[in-house]
Amino acid sequence: MNIFDNIDNFIFPIFIYENETTFRNSLKLEYLNDSKVFIKNISKFIQSLVDLKIYNMLIFGIPKSRNSLGTSSYGKNGIAQKSIKRIKENFGDKINIISDVCLCQYNTSGHCGIYRNNGGGKKTDLNNMDTLIDNDKTLKILGKISLSLSESGTDYIAPSSMMDGQVLYLKKILENNNFNNVKIMSYSSKHNSCLYSPFRSNNFFQSNLIDKSLYQNSYHNFRESVREIILDIDEGADWVMIKPSFWYMDIVKELKTFIEKPLVVQNVSGEYALIKAAAEKKWLDETEWCILSLLSLRRAGADKIISYFIFKLLKKILDK
Ligand code: PBG
Ligand code: ZN
Numbered sequence: 001m002n003i004f005d006n007i008d009n010f011i012f013p014i015f016i017y018e019n020e021t022t023f024r025n026s027l028k029l030e031y032l033n034d035s036k037v038f039i040k041n042i043s044k045f046i047q048s049l050v051d052l053k054i055y056n057m058l059i060f061g062i063p064k065s066r067n068s069l070g071t072s073s074y075g076k077n078g079i080a081q082k083s084i085k086r087i088k089e090n091f092g093d094k095i096n097i098i099s100d101v102c103l104c105q106y107n108t109s110g111h112c113g114i115y116r117n118n119g120g121g122k123k124t125d126l127n128n129m130d131t132l133i134d135n136d137k138t139l140k141i142l143g144k145i146s147l148s149l150s151e152s153g154t155d156y157i158a159p160s161s162m163m164d165g166q167v168l169y170l171k172k173i174l175e176n177n178n179f180n181n182v183k184i185m186s187y188s189s190k191h192n193s194c195l196y197s198p199f200r201s202n203n204f205f206q207s208n209l210i211d212k213s214l215y216q217n218s219y220h221n222f223r224e225s226v227r228e229i230i231l232d233i234d235e236g237a238d239w240v241m242i243k244p245s246f247w248y249m250d251i252v253k254e255l256k257t258f259i260e261k262p263l264v265v266q267n268v269s270g271e272y273a274l275i276k277a278a279a280e281k282k283w284l285d286e287t288e289w290c291i292l293s294l295l296s297l298r299r300a301g302a303d304k305i306i307s308y309f310i311f312k313l314l315k316k317i318l319d320k
Helices: 020-029 039-050 079-094 135-152 166-176 194-203 222-235 246-256 269-280 286-300 310-319
Strands: 010-017 036-038 056-062 096-101 156-159 183-190 239-243 263-267 304-307
Touching: 010 020, 010 039, 010 079, 010 310, 020 036, 020 056, 020 194, 036 039, 039 079, 056 079, 079 096, 079 135, 096 135, 135 156, 135 166, 156 166, 166 183, 166 222, 183 222, 194 269, 222 239, 222 246, 239 246, 246 263, 246 286, 263 286, 269 286, 286 304, 286 310
Parallel strands: 010 036, 010 056, 010 304, 056 096, 096 156, 156 183, 183 239, 239 263, 263 304
Antiparallel strands: none
16 A cells, blocks of 8 residues: 555645734744745645645635634635635636634634624633533534635535534535535544644634533544544535544544545644654654554545645655
């Protein structure tokens, strides 16, 4: 098995920044810098991916401003919407755009939904579950986001907030608005995990205080993880996804014995950071570790892999 027999099995995550200062400051953190781009440079950046034959991308917009309800997530001129339009104008259908659908980069709480009391919440006490997330109010906003992304030309929407019924709800909205061609990659089994911390420290306020265990899956419960995938397939997801990846291969392997939809895994920021940091210390060979770990995901049964590694990896291999 060669992981590069089909580069199309890989999806590269990219963060598109609307504000230049935010972008520059984020580069100082160093984590995930290959994946960051300032909106003005988007075409050049995408071209560098195309040069490596990377055509599938998962897009996250990082807006210049946030508010309690995260309203910049669905504006016609929102960061993700602008970016999709520009990419499609310049590259057409050569690029397969998968767009993240969530609120946590856009609201002030950093939670994936909105607080029950209309976005207020006790800002200093984000772990207080009295300030519960309002599932159905969040769905309405996810619907607005999904429509605006579809109008901009996205190929897939990727709902990642783990609200109940999100796939069914969004599928209906797409159908009712004649976007039957827009597909859904669902973050079906997204586990509550410390492995997201490099991502969060780049993109969220008060990242260390956030507890998403109310709506993300517990990593203690194998059956729940499997069930969430089946539910999303029943609700109409085109691709289903498990996240994080390395320590979740038992779930991948189990599901591959009976599901038919493409199964995607997301190799998340913490998994990237572990290998990256050790490689910088020269404790291991980055290329070798990347290849063996990504290959093991394919062996377990992952059809597609979202990974921050692939840019550097392909560059290295092709430059040889
Ligand atoms: C939230 C979101 C997360 C990631 C991307 N979007 C997880 C979270 O904050 O709970 C993590 C990605 C990564 O760590 O690479 N919708
Ligand atoms: Zn989120």
